[in-house]
Amino acid sequence: MIRKLLAKDHQQVMQFLADEPSINLFIIGDIEAFGYDSTFQALWGEFSDSGDLVAVLLKYHNSFIPYAKDAFDIHGFTEIIKSFTTEPLLSGKADIVEQFERIQGLKLGRKQETYFAECRTDAHLGRSELPIKKATLMDVDRIIELRSTIDEFVVTDTSRDMLIQSMETKTGRTYFLEENGILTACASTTAENSVSAMIVGVCTNKNHRQKGLATTVLQKLTQDVLTENKILCLFYDNPAAGRIYKRLGFQDIGKWTMYR
Structure with missing residues (x-):
């Protein structure tokens, strides 16, 4: 199940992101700065049947950052992105965001790969x-x-x-x-x-x-x-x-x- 994240989810979200604090720097920083109820920012979470957080998607203006530790509902996240734009500014951990390359209906811009240290x-x-x-x-x-x-x-x-x-x-x-x-x-x-x-x-x-x-x-x-x-x-x-x-x-x- 994917749903919009709210302030009441904050502790669970931060615990989920804490395993890779560097990789999740932008998501953590934007949550701390702008919260869950901003006009230009929104977050969604995918939850398992037992209520565990599986994946997170951040929207900051027209930029999107997905994060997951294992398999996630890429098609569900894609539908959310497409509800705002079909030409998103997309970034994130390489093995996560590169999965979106095969999704129909998304027009991704120039690809830039960098090392993360x-x-x-x-x-x-x-x-x-x-x-x-x-x-x-x-x-x-x-x-x-x-x-x-x-x-x-x-x-x-x-x-x-x-x-x-x-x-x-x-x-x-x-x-x-x-x-x-x-x-x-x-x-x-x-x-x-x-x-x-x-x-x-x-x-x-x-x-x-x-x-x-x-x-x-x-x-x-x-x-x-x-x-x-x-x-x-x-x-x-x-x-x-x-x-x-x-x-x-x-x-x-x-x-x-x-x-x-």
Whole structure:
């Protein structure tokens, strides 16, 4: 049976998601931030005959994330998605979301596969005396300006508003280094919740590369988040970046697939 999840289901839902807190970072974070009765967010659960939760589907605006530990009613979830759109933004653990590729009636966008890694220890983190700062709302425009110069980044009209929202809701933070008022490197978190946080936006000013600045900022950010007893997570598809992250203590825990 699939039904819409309500606040009364919260404890059961969180216990179900807790087995893989990193993989479920977005679902956990959105539940904590926006609950079960939002105009732009909704959740559904599949239950067994004995009342055990089998699978969860999150709708956040036009994006959907399914999660299950074993077999689930993919056709039931598909009908829910199709009731809103036939061209969803779909993402999740690779072996779950890739099952939707064979479903008729869904038009999935460009497929992007990434590695999913997490860090639970600071044993491999170095220390630096460089003056790393935590960004405030006054720094938002400089952060967006730096990100806009990075070829691999996609900065949209909503990027600034999303960065402001993450700071105001404390679901994200950015640390940076600067020189003469110009940002030289920065790294951010997003989707922060009570148990985990996602690393994003690690970048270096093109005029200050090959100095280890972004790694230095990332180490400070990682250290501070771990101190709060949260797990750090990140996506990567660049093997060179993966090697840097692994030297800092990140370990691959699976693959994440997105259709955009």
